Amino acid sequence: xxxxxxxxxxxxxxxxxxxxxxxxxxxxxxxxxxxxxxxxxxxxxxxxxxxxxxxxxxxxxxxxxxxxxxxxxxxxxxxxxxxxxxxxxxxxxxxxxxxxxxxxxxxxxxxxxxxxxxxxxxxxxxxxxxxxxxxxxxxxxxxxxxxxxxxxxxxxxxxxxxxxxxxxxxxxxxxxxxxxxxxxxxxxxxxxxxxxxxxxxxxxxxxxxxxxxxxxxxxxxxxxxxxxxxxxxxxxxxxxxxxxxxxxxxxxxxxxxxxxxxxxxxxxxxxxxxxxxxxxxxxxxxxxxxxxxxxxxxxxxxxxxxxxxxxxxxxxxxxxxxxxxxxxxxxxxxxxxxxxxxxxxxxxxxxxxxxxxxxxxxxxxxxxxxxxxxxxxxxxxxxxxxxxxxxxxxxxxxx
Numbered sequence: 001x002x003x004x005x006x007x008x009x010x011x012x013x014x015x016x017x018x019x020x021x022x023x024x025x026x027x028x029x030x031x032x033x034x035x036x037x038x039x040x041x042x043x044x045x046x047x048x049x050x051x052x053x054x055x056x057x058x059x060x061x062x063x064x065x066x067x068x069x070x071x072x073x074x075x076x077x078x079x080x081x082x083x084x085x086x087x088x089x090x091x092x093x094x095x096x097x098x099x100x101x102x103x104x105x106x107x108x109x110x111x112x113x114x115x116x117x118x119x120x121x122x123x124x125x126x127x128x129x130x131x132x133x134x135x136x137x138x139x140x141x142x143x144x145x146x147x148x149x150x151x152x153x154x155x156x157x158x159x160x161x162x163x164x165x166x167x168x169x170x171x172x173x174x175x176x177x178x179x180x181x182x183x184x185x186x187x188x189x190x191x192x193x194x195x196x197x198x199x200x201x202x203x204x205x206x207x208x209x210x211x212x213x214x215x216x217x218x219x220x221x222x223x224x225x226x227x228x229x230x231x232x233x234x235x236x237x238x239x240x241x242x243x244x245x246x247x248x249x250x251x252x253x254x255x256x257x258x259x260x261x262x263x264x265x266x267x268x269x270x271x272x273x274x275x276x277x278x279x280x281x282x283x284x285x286x287x288x289x290x291x292x293x294x295x296x297x298x299x300x301x302x303x304x305x306x307x308x309x310x311x312x313x314x315x316x317x318x319x320x321x322x323x324x325x326x327x328x329x330x331x332x333x334x335x336x337x338x339x340x341x342x343x344x345x346x347x348x349x350x351x352x353x354x355x356x357x358x359x360x361x362x363x364x365x366x367x368x369x370x371x372x373x374x375x376x377x378x379x380x381x382x383x384x385x386x387x388x389x390x391x392x393x394x395x396x397x398x399x
Contacts, residue, residue: 002280003295009382011273012221020387023352024329024378025168027218028199034222037269041262048258059261066264067251069271070227072286074194074213075204080230082251083259083267087195087216087226088117093254094212094228095121097239098189102159104130109153109161109183111136112365113145113172118193118214119361122162136163136179140366143170143321147178158188165197165213169362169376171304171326173197180209195219199274199381200300200327202293205231221381222270223263228254277381300328300379303388307377310392316399320366320374328379331356331363334398339373342398346375349394353377 009015014029021029041062047055049063067078074081084090108122108131126133134153138145145163154161161183166173176192183190192210194203199220205213213229230236233250241253248255275285277292308330311317316335334342339355346353354376358369368374377391 002278003292003299004279005299005382005384007279008277009384012382015382018350020351020390021380022346022377022383022387022391023354024380025354025376027216028221028380029382030221030223031270031273033273034266034269038223038262038266041265046261059259062261062264062268063259065268066225069268069285070215070229072284073198073203073271073274073289074215074229075206075286076213076229076231077233079250080233080236082228082230082236082254083264084226084228084255085260086224087193087214088121090226090228090254091118091191091193091214092121093242093256094191095125097242097254098160099125099129099131100240102126102129102131105157106131106159107134107155107157108132109134109136109150109158109188111145111163111174112138113143113167113170113174113362114162114164114193115168115195116360118162118164122160131159132157134158138172138362138365141321142323143167143172143362143366144323145172145174147175147182150179150182154183154186154188156186158183158186160189160191162191162193165192165194165203166201166327166329167362168196168327168329168378169356169374170321170323170331171329172321172323173201173325173327175325176208176210184209196327196329200293200297202290202297205229211235217267217270220270220274223260223266225260225263225267296381300383303379303383303385304328304330306385307379307388307391310388311395314392314396314399317395320363320368328383329377331368331374331376332395333368333371333374334395337372337398339368339375341372342375342395345398346391346394349390351391351394 011031045055067081071078193214195216215227275288278295281288281291320331343355358373
């Protein structure tokens with residue numbers, strides 16, 4: 001392993017603002033190579049696709065490169081990569097296409113672990129057609145999402161199961177293979193939101209077996225671009241087209257309007273950045289991604305263990321959940337303090353963190369809203385031991 005956090009920190013000009021960033025829930029800061037790729041593409045002549053001249057061919061090359069980059073990240077086929085302005089927009093398009101064939105009494109299974117933005121499109125679609133929404137519940141002590149419950153949740157009427165690969169709120173990584181197997185047993189489509197998992201876990205869509213994977217480049221320091229990755233590209237041809245072009249084929253069937261080509265150039269650079277997290281990684285980009293994300297996973301497991309242990313040692317702090325498999329994200333509460341008060345104090349000390357009032361999502365399911373909400377901490381590739389120590393010190397002062 002060669003995860004050199006000092007070298008990685010040098011890739012982020014924004015760290016020069018002097019703040020300590022635990023605001024991973026909003027996405028990581030942008031590496032210099034991503035910003036440079038976007039600005040370079042904006043200076044180059046880029047036209048619409050379909051022409052015989054260089055500017056048009058450049059546009060086609062950028063889109064093809066972006067599909068290949070996302071495919072390498074997910075271990076999938078570029079022909080199954082749909083690109084769009086955000087993960088939320090693409091989820092809405094996917095749900096609209098899928099629900100076009102739902103009828104009254106059909107079912108969709110969601111989970112309390114998912115982010116509200118991922119849940120809303122499924123809930124709206126179910127309400128529109130008279131479908132039933134069934135919920136995977138979390139263990140309030142550990143914040144685990146027990147996979148065994150899905151055996152009773154899915155049925156012959158289940159049209160789709162959506163589940164997160166990792167929670168950006170409490171860090172839990174569910175047992176996806178078991179859930180996917182149970183869903184496929186009844187013929188249900190499975191959509192996995194890998195937004196928060198992608199920066200820290202090596203992804204392999206074919207091995208996982210999910211039908212669709214959702215990604216957001218902002219989560220790992222990329223531009224505002226989302227992607228849907230279809231394990232079987234042929235599935236795209238069986239969905240109703242959302243495109244404004246009547247003859248759209250493949251990924252274009254779920255893509256609307258012209259692409260933001262400079263942002264797609266930044267997307268490619270951001271995947272290359274992920275592939276270079278471990279400076280000893282070698283081979284193809286896919287091979288380097290597997291090595292680098294494996295190194296990142298090990299590094300952040302150590303940081304998370306230190307942070308969790310030290311916060312739990314403070315008598316006035318309650319760390320929420322204790323899942324066995326997780327990404328470097330956690331939430332906590334401080335006795336006699338509301339979450340926004342804690343976040344405000346952290347900000348006064350130069351630390352960035354978000355307060356969640358606990359009125360929706362996983363924190364609402366846990367009842368955190370009744371005690372003033374929770375503070376969300378998200379580590380990033382550039383997080384280090386000094387920053388962990390600073391966070392613990394500041395929280396300790398709040399006794």
